[in-house]
Amino acid sequence: MEETGGNRIPAIGIPRALLYYRYGTLWEHFFRALDVPVILSPLSSRGILDIGARLAPDEGCISLKMFIGHVEALIGKCERIFIPRYSNYGYTDLFCTRYEGIYDQARNIFHTSGQRFITCNIDVMNGSPEPKAFEQLGVELGFSERESRQAWKEAAGALEQEQRANDRLQKELAGKPGMKVLLAGHSYVLSDPYLGKPIRDYLEAAGAVILRTDALDPITSRKASARFSPTCRWLVSEEVVGGVMLWKEKVDGIILVSAFPCGPDSMTNELLIRRIKGVPVLPLILDIQSGMAGIETRIESFLDIIRFQKGEMV
Amino acid sequence: MKQQRKVALPRYGEYNCVLKYIVEQGFEAQCILPPPLSRRTEELGARNSPDLVCTPFKTTLGSMIEALEAGADTIIMVHGACRLNYFGELQEQILRDLGYSFEFINLSLYNTGKIKDILRALKVINPRCNMVKAGRAVYDAVKMVEHLDDTTSMYYQNCGFDPTGTYPKIYRKFISDMYAARSLADIQEGYRNANHAFADVVLEKNPDPIRIGIIGDYYTVMDPFSNLEIEQKLADMGVEVHRLMNITNDMLRNSEKNKQIIIRRFSEYSMGASSTTDIWQAQNFAERGFDGLIQVKSAFCMPETDIMPVLANLSREYSIPVLYLTYDSQTSDVGLMTRLEAFFDMLEMRKKVAP
Numbered sequence: 001m002e003e004t005g006g007n008r009i010p011a012i013g014i015p016r017a018l019l020y021y022r023y024g025t026l027w028e029h030f031f032r033a034l035d036v037p038v039i040l041s042p043l044s045s046r047g048i049l050d051i052g053a054r055l056a057p058d059e060g061c062i063s064l065k066m067f068i069g070h071v072e073a074l075i076g077k078c079e080r081i082f083i084p085r086y087s088n089y090g091y092t093d094l095f096c097t098r099y100e101g102i103y104d105q106a107r108n109i110f111h112t113s114g115q116r117f118i119t120c121n122i123d124v125m126n127g128s129p130e131p132k133a134f135e136q137l138g139v140e141l142g143f144s145e146r147e148s149r150q151a152w153k154e155a156a157g158a159l160e161q162e163q164r165a166n167d168r169l170q171k172e173l174a175g176k177p178g179m180k181v182l183l184a185g186h187s188y189v190l191s192d193p194y195l196g197k198p199i200r201d202y203l204e205a206a207g208a209v210i211l212r213t214d215a216l217d218p219i220t221s222r223k224a225s226a227r228f229s230p231t232c233r234w235l236v237s238e239e240v241v242g243g244v245m246l247w248k249e250k251v252d253g254i255i256l257v258s259a260f261p262c263g264p265d266s267m268t269n270e271l272l273i274r275r276i277k278g279v280p281v282l283p284l285i286l287d288i289q290s291g292m293a294g295i296e297t298r299i300e301s302f303l304d305i306i307r308f309q310k311g312e313m314v
Numbered sequence: 315m316k317q318q319r320k321v322a323l324p325r326y327g328e329y330n331c332v333l334k335y336i337v338e339q340g341f342e343a344q345c346i347l348p349p350p351l352s353r354r355t356e357e358l359g360a361r362n363s364p365d366l367v368c369t370p371f372k373t374t375l376g377s378m379i380e381a382l383e384a385g386a387d388t389i390i391m392v393h394g395a396c397r398l399n400y401f402g403e404l405q406e407q408i409l410r411d412l413g414y415s416f417e418f419i420n421l422s423l424y425n426t427g428k429i430k431d432i433l434r435a436l437k438v439i440n441p442r443c444n445m446v447k448a449g450r451a452v453y454d455a456v457k458m459v460e461h462l463d464d465t466t467s468m469y470y471q472n473c474g475f476d477p478t479g480t481y482p483k484i485y486r487k488f489i490s491d492m493y494a495a496r497s498l499a500d501i502q503e504g505y506r507n508a509n510h511a512f513a514d515v516v517l518e519k520n521p522d523p524i525r526i527g528i529i530g531d532y533y534t535v536m537d538p539f540s541n542l543e544i545e546q547k548l549a550d551m552g553v554e555v556h557r558l559m560n561i562t563n564d565m566l567r568n569s570e571k572n573k574q575i576i577i578r579r580f581s582e583y584s585m586g587a588s589s590t591t592d593i594w595q596a597q598n599f600a601e602r603g604f605d606g607l608i609q610v611k612s613a614f615c616m617p618e619t620d621i622m623p624v625l626a627n628l629s630r631e632y633s634i635p636v637l638y639l640t641y642d643s644q645t646s647d648v649g650l651m652t653r654l655e656a657f658f659d660m661l662e663m664r665k666k667v668a669p
Binding site for chain 1: 589624
């Protein structure tokens, strides 16, 4: 702000990856309520993933590599890149350490680029709950505490509304006839145009009704998860696990979609596979090399199993 | 009288002696020591674990199986800040699916932020235990941890310069003293003896030896089997090996917030689990003019992977070489040796060129 001299509010860039797919509505509405111009990184593609894979640590998950690729796409295109740090919403709702470190990690990776970053630290255990975090973010952008708080309230309302609408849509879909497949996974995998979309397209073309754990009401899901697996404390994984537990009887098959090598998924999916009985489950791990062909074959044979179980195929 | 519980904790470096002390002296139950970690432990663990979980999960699972084979009927599992929180629940499920029957004390389940709940977990070990006695045992055990860490770091800093070869003997004697200790006096005596014996050895150390700082994830860096005895290997090459990561420094005397302030140039917020401590240690080693850093991490360790870009910047800024090592259950001695030797040679040359 200082260097431009005028009243121009710096443009914020948001990488369209990782928690964007979970909290993006909140962020965008927050900035919009404050009239801060926002640009989003382009949709995920092979190119973005390749750039990310070159810059990020080798052993990071694909989602991390994708994220770093998205950050790279924004370098120099905006005054600050917004990378919130989600640490926890209290003792029982933690986040994967990756989201905790992603702000500092990106800062270190793009250390020499001169790009400025801005964060928003959500860490209830250390006295920084969501409203306060966004208030501070607003203040840092030059707004008053009141304006920022108001903007957060609007944004939080918008996110809640979106979640309710999604949940309603899921229930409608569940009432439809036909083979129902539950996609269980993080929204940044399922919603990603490069990673998750081909899977959804394939299922749709095969005539399946797709239900998604990330479209369900998160609070109900988290409650169900706490009953099923009390020490599963990653907020996003709780929503996946809870969603599976709530819907497993209502669907014909479950596909556990995970990005190689997702830390929380490696454990929660194992527990789900061990404890779910009576529904076909397909664990699908997406890695950087995977062409669609291998995945299509696996989904195809999975759908055959479902049809076979339902007696549609002899 | 009801039979005593036979309690076990998976092998974790030499820290099992501490649990043994608490269980036997404080709770009047029996402590089963799982056999020392071996290839078999790793294979047992890896065979029954999900593929993409970190190596400590596999090793501890293998050690649990071996503890059950050795007659344990109660297994304690700790919790932590990363995936470790979830280890217990999944490992219990895997063991039950394998058909074992046992009592499982998953401390993660009792980790609600209230001390009352942790005491409740300990009551399971022996419902009629005397809490005062248990408290005293925990106090003694804290002393034991401090002495153990102190002696261990003393050992690895100096054993490479001992021409007589008595250092390993003294250290082994000290460890077995700790396993045999039955009172605070025993612990103190073992510690004193080891210190005196160390002091009696005349070291052949040049005034400016190659010093390497070791950092890494909680389990792999502290457990000699899991890191293929990297500290011993380096010491044998004639390196002064420093490792700040131990329970004393990281749990008993930790001040994460202050460390975060010191490293804020590199990392403004905690990046989860061991990251803050690790970056702080790396910076500390670099500022003290160490010759090199080695990051010891298990495959798929999330926080350690995330701090790699930070370490890369730190390495550039302080111009200190960093060797990144990733351990999985297939890592062999030979490959490690080659890399360590190359790293050592490079450090030696650097020292000659720019002393």
